[in-house]
Amino acid sequence: AGAGGAAHLPGMLAASTPLPVIGVPVQTSTMSGVDSLLSIVQMPGGVPVGSVAINAADNAALLALQILGTEDPSMQEQMVEYKTNLTEKVEAMDERVHEQSSLD
Secondary structure: OEEOOOOOHHHHHHHOOOOOOEEEEOOOOOOOOHHHHHHHHOOOOOOOOEEOOOOOHHHHHHHHHHHHHOOOHHHHHHHHHHHHHHHHHHHHHHHHHHHHHOOO
16 A cells, blocks of 8 residues: 555555555655655554555565465565575676675
């Protein structure tokens, strides 16, 4: 659930469903989204809402896939492949930095 001007909506949704809710705080002009983030994470006991970083809808989607992957092996395998690819990209960038700066 995206949350900007109505940052209480993920909490309202979480209070009315037994399903997991992931709040995505949206950057605002007032406090750059920190107000949205706090509205999502400061829920009363018994009304859990997952949250990701401000404007991080991509991470919310990945978190949802990880949750669904606990019951769906194909989704879990896709996440494993995705994270393996990320690791390989970071290692390649690290190698280029070391080559260019002679840090070894």
